[in-house]
Amino acid sequence: MKKALLAVISFCALVFTGCNSIGDKDTLVARVNGEPIFKEDYAFIMRVGNIVPNTEQMRKASSSLFSRKALYTVALQKYPELKEQLAAHNAALENYLLTFVYQRLYTMDRLMYSDDELAFYYDKHRDQFADSLSYMNLRDKVADAKYIESNYDSLKSYAFHHRDLADSNAEVKITYDIKERFVSDHRQRIVRETGPALLKKYNIQETKIQMPSVEEYYEKHKNLYMIPNGFVVFHVESADSAKLAKRFKHRKMDLGSFATLASRYSENPETKKGKGSVGKVLIGHSLPYGIGFVNSMFADLDTLPDGGISAVHRSESTGRYHVFYRVSAVPAEVKPLDRVRKTIERDLATTANYELDSSYVLVTMNGEPAVREKDVLAVYNDNGMMIRSRKTHDQIVSSLALQLAFATEAREVGLDRSWEYRAMKRQSDVDYIIKVYRNKVLSRIVVPEDSLKALYERMGNPAHPTLTYEQSRSELNDWFEIPENIMKRTYYYAEEDFLPDTYEQAKNRVFEQAYLVFRNARWDKEVVTSWGTAKVDLFADNITLLPQEWSVELAMRSADSLYTQAKSLQKAYLAWSGIRDRYADIDSVAKKATFELAHVYSDMEDYDKAQREYRVFYRTWPESPDAEKAMFSRGFILNENLHKDAEALKVFEEFKKTYPKSELMESVDWLIQNIKSNGKLADDLMKKIASEE
Structure with a gap:
């Protein structure tokens, strides 16, 4: 519904043609809740999305432009503090945005020509390009044509070296395919060479991270090098679980009595002669004497006192059954340093995570600190799903170093003052604010805390039973807030999946599916309401809007x-x-x-x-x-x-x-x-x- 009722824009007069194909993109064409929309915003979405004017794709893009701008303004009105967050975010993101503008829009798109140069070439050679497309759809092709014209001798040499060698008399032809390959090779060369060249030009270097000594790492991470806890146990083994359970029905006897039964009835020939003695067994380890893995026994033994007898447990390795007698617990202990030294040396050289102070310098430019550990932490924080590992850390540092190089060069050639950078930054601002606002809307708690706690004490988390109370507050709030119609619709639409439980009996399972629908609907309503109540001022006659959903x-x-x-x-x-x-x-x-x-x-x-x-x-x-x-x-x-x-x-x-x-x-x-x-x-x-x- 919201897609059908959002802005639908006609771009006939906004398509850039003639000598004005580059100029005047800072022209104001609309305001949404006072927030400006410029001609260059249209140019940017056309270029980056390769969107053709007067198409359904363009209408959808323009609809998104208007509606997202409305949502952006509403978010800032409701949460003014987001402006400070945005400023901090922009400071960290500036190099990334300039890198994108340099790599994608300046190097790859324009082949390092200025917009004015390409505009002049386009106007002079318009008959070479399709009339049905705008300049912004053709700009990379215009750059290709200009590069070929400016390097025609190199093109002829390229064609000669790529001729059909099987025919020595073959005429050297400059075909469309040769031109495409010639420009493509140039682009690939730019990709391959520009990064290292800029790192060298601006003397940008990654510092070697000083890892701790083996002794320092061992002292700090002894928990990684532990012999696990366990138990000293006796056992009786049998192929018949029922007979074994009956024999130990009362599960009360001293070690002497248990050993007597083991020597008489155990079917494990190796332990039988030792009156059932297994010795020390460690959690997570296989048991000796052919017993194998009996992982379920450890949790059972952990609940017993010394002298306690376990329930019947099945060996995952042999399929045979066992009853265990707990003699005593064996505490976990730290492995001696000499025993784990080589392991630590290997970990420090390969996989051990860095443990750096936030001010630790990771990249320098001309010998001065340029990237610190806090910058890596900011990347992690912005990408919550990113796995924190040594490999990931190295990749982030290399990426930040390259961004610094490209951003420095971008400023050098004035891309930080370009219309493309301005348009991209506005889009980035909108993306960030909407992302933060969406999280606020979906995690908003309106139910009193005592009600949430009472519900958690009664039934836990209705969607994710393993989560703690603090982790569950959002779902608990949704349990109170979710409309009954969403719950019933979820149940009756897939009633077969819930039967024989009635709606009331299946409510927890229903909620597991329904609360995500509720959250999406809540956000959808926020989007539509923001657009429906937006004040839109149009300054271009060719822009028409369908009714807002008010x-x-x-x-x-x-x-x-x-x-x-x-x-x-x-x-x-x-x-x-x-x-x-x-x-x-x-x-x-x-x-x-x-x-x-x-x-x-x-x-x-x-x-x-x-x-x-x-x-x-x-x-x-x-x-x-x-x-x-x-x-x-x-x-x-x-x-x-x-x-x-x-x-x-x-x-x-x-x-x-x-x-x-x-x-x-x-x-x-x-x-x-x-x-x-x-x-x-x-x-x-x-x-x-x-x-x-």
């Missing part, structure tokens, strides 16, 4: 129009599904949207989804005047379209009990009889109709 009534009218008038089923589906999720807390809206979605699915011939939506409707709103229509429609689809006669019969039988006075009863009776006759009734009817014709 009310749910407008949204429903638009969705209904897509279905009933435009007959655009896919757009109608998107509209109604968006409305139902966004406004699930409004019962009348959720009910209307569900009924319409069932119709849309049916018209789209997606019959399984249609019958599921009809079920959601009559189960959630059984008192609705449309409930019997929904139940009848579901039964009909199951019978006629999905050929699930047994399920259809159940639905029709339920219909008869629920709506005995329905006007549809005659049709239901006929369909039941037809199903029971295996379709004979319908066949006879068709034959009768055919004979009458």
Whole structure:
């Protein structure tokens, strides 16, 4: 729905042609909540996305430009402190943005020509380029053509060296393919050579990280070099678990009595002669004397006192059964340094993580500190899913060094003052603020703390049972906030997956799926509301906007129009599904949207989804005047379209009990009889109709 109602822009007058193909991109074309949109913003999304004007792709891009700008302004209005965060983020990101502008838009795109040079060449040789595309779609091709013209002698030499060597008399031809390869090789050479050359030019070097000594590392990380704790145990082994369990039913005896039983009944010949003595066993290790891995026993022994007897445990290695007697616990101990020295030396040389102070200098420029450990930590913080390892750290440092080199060169050639950098920075600002704002919206806690704690004490985390209370606060809040209509829709749409549990019995499992739908809907509503309430000022006659979604009534009218008038089923589906999720807390809206979605699915011939939506409707709103229509429609689809006669019969039988006075009863009776006759009734009817014709 939001896609259909966002800005739709006509770009006819914004396509850059003629000598003005580069100039005037700082022209203001619109404001959204006072925030400017410039001509260069359009140029940037066209160039980076390679988007052709007056296409559906362009309309979507422009819609996103306007709506995201609205969301950006709303976020800053609600959370003014984000401006300070943005400033700090920009300071850390500046080198990255300049690197992108230099590599992608200056080097690869323009082959290091200025925009003015390419504009002049384009105007002078316009007949070489397709009229249907704008300059911004052709700029890399313009650069190619200028490079070829400026280096034509080199091109001829390139063509000579790439001629067909099998034919000594072959004429040297400068074909389209040769030109493409000539420019491509130049681009690859730039990629290969520019980075190292700039590092050398600006004397940028990575410092060698001083690792601690073996002794220092050992003292700090003794926990990594431990002999695990364990137990001194006796055992009795048997192939018969029931007999073994019966023998130790009371599980109370002293070691002498246990040893006597082991020497008499144990089926392990090696330990039997030692009266069942296994000796010291360590957690996570295989047991000696052919016993193998019995990992389940360790947790059991850990709960027992000395002299305690375990339950029956099965060896994963042999499949045989064991009962253990705990003699004593064996505490974990640190391995001596001499025993682990070589391991530590190897770890320090290869995999051990760096443990550096935030001020540690990692990269220098002209001998002066340029990148510190705090800069690496900032990268980690901005990329929460990044695995912190030595290899990753090295990659980040190398990347930051290269960014420093490219950014320094970018400033040297004035790219920090270019329209492309300005446009990219504005886009980056919007991306960052929306990312932070989304996290705030989705993690917002509105339920009182005592209610959250009481719920956690009663049932834990309803979506992720292993999480602590602090980790669970967001999900606990959602449990209180999630509309019942989303929960019921989740259950009844996939009722087969939850049966035999009723809705109330399955609530925890339902929530596991439903809360993500709720969160997405909450964010979707934030996006749509931000756009719907935005104040838009247009300064270009050719920009037209479709209505903003300022009310749910407008949204429903638009969705209904897509279905009933435009007959655009896919757009109608998107509209109604968006409305139902966004406004699930409004019962009348959720009910209307569900009924319409069932119709849309049916018209789209997606019959399984249609019958599921009809079920959601009559189960959630059984008192609705449309409930019997929904139940009848579901039964009909199951019978006629999905050929699930047994399920259809159940639905029709339920219909008869629920709506005995329905006007549809005659049709239901006929369909039941037809199903029971295996379709004979319908066949006879068709034959009768055919004979009458």
